[in-house]
Amino acid sequence: MTVAPVRGADWLVLLSEPVGELLGPILRFSSLGPIIAGVAMVLSLLILTFGWRTIVAPLQQLAQAAAQVSWGEHAAMDRSISGVAEIQELRNALHAMVERIEGYEAGIRDYLEALTEGQESERARLAHELHDGPVQALIALGQQVELAEQCVARGETARALELLEALREADTHVARDLRRVIGALRPIYLDDLGFLPALEMLARSTMLSAAAQGSDLEVRFEHVVDGTRFDPAVELAVYRIAQEALHNAAQHAQAHEVVVQVRRAAGELVLTVSDDGVGFTPAGRFDSYTRAGHFGLVGINERARQLGGALTIRSAPGAGTTLTVTFPESALGVS
Structure with a gap:
């Protein structure tokens, strides 16, 4: 019951409500509590089961398959995994x-x-x-x-x-x-004359060998570095890569002009060998070159990778070929 006076008069307003009508909804809701809790628990279990079957279990299967792959069992990744x-x-x-x-x-x-x-x-x-x-x-x-x-x-x-x-x-x-x-x-010029003179002699000897075989191949050597000596392993790798690239240009590319360039860029050592030969369509993966018998390119890539370098091939049929090999500054051995 509630009592409230009326201003300006000697009146009182009385409001009364049965207790049952006030507490009834609350009591009815309280009686539904266990049912709601049970439904919520069932929904939670269903969600957890769904998450386990579609997310957790497949991820565990993928993790096991990846672990098997790391041990050489590549067939483990062929198994069907739901999720x-x-x-x-x-x-x-x-x-x-x-x-x-x-x-x-x-x-x-x-x-x-x-x-x-x-x-x-x-x-x-x-x-x-x-x-x-x-x-x-x-x-x-x-x-x-x-x-x-x-x-x-x-x-x-x-x-x-x-x-x-x-x-x-x-x-x-x-x-x-x-x-x-x-x-x-072993390239004796590399030990006797130095890095850049050895590359220059390599370009000259390639041109002389081509001329002896009746070819008009012209080889130019350019460098944008001083006479700084690098780590012997890097110098030998650059020499051998240039040697293989020149061999490919002379024997397979049907090139008339080849340019060998050595330069420094952002601290890195960059070797570029460009020719105006027949060109080809570069493969998306290097293992494709081995299946095609192009082991020279694979060898160049492996020599570069051993010293942390990278090989980039730019070519197209009828547009010549450019090989670019970059060695990081950390591999050069120059303080």
């Missing part, structure tokens, strides 16, 4: 990554096999070249020395001098052949 769309997208991305890894591993195996065969072929070639060249020349020198000794013993001084002069000339030819063989194994 929400985002889980499926993640699984597809991991599956594509595994396919790239498998392709890269297959490419490396093919490259190593070709590299081993190339090494054996090169060893056989060098053995044959040494046997038929310097070894035979040294045998002939030994025979001429014996003849000279016999001439001296008989008092034929003039004949002995002729033989000695011939020996001197033959010795010069043997030394030249041996330097050529050694140069094929």
Whole structure:
């Protein structure tokens, strides 16, 4: 009950309401509480079950499959995994990554096999070249020395001098052949003359070799660096990469002009080899080059990767080819 006076009069207003009508809705709501709590619990369990089956369990399966892949079991990622769309997208991305890894591993195996065969072929070639060249020349020198000794013993001084002069000339030819063989194994200009002169001599020798085969190939060497020496591993890698790129341009690209450039950019060492040859369509993945037999490009890429560098290929049919290899400043060994 509520009492309120009326102003300006001696009146009172009385309001009364039965207690049952006031507390009835509250009591009725309280009686529904357990039912509402039960429904809420059931909904929570359904949501948790749905989340477990569509999110948590698929993620655990993906984690197990990824762990198996890390141990070389690539087939683990081929298993079907249910879940929400985002889980499926993640699984597809991991599956594509595994396919790239498998392709890269297959490419490396093919490259190593070709590299081993190339090494054996090169060893056989060098053995044959040494046997038929310097070894035979040294045998002939030994025979001429014996003849000279016999001439001296008989008092034929003039004949002995002729033989000695011939020996001197033959010795010069043997030394030249041996330097050529050694140069094929290790670029002597890199040690004797330095980094930039060695690259310049490489460009010149490539042009001379092409001319000897009847080609009009012109090779230009440009550099935008001073005479700073870099880490020996980097210098050798740059030399070998330039050597392989020049070989490709001369033998396969049908190029008439090749430009070899070495420069520094933002502290990095950049080697660029450009030609005006027939060009080609670059592959999206490097393992494609091994399947196509282009092991030279794979070798260039691997040499760069070993020192933290990167290879970029820009080419198109009929538009020539440009290879750019960048080595980070941390690999150059320059303080």
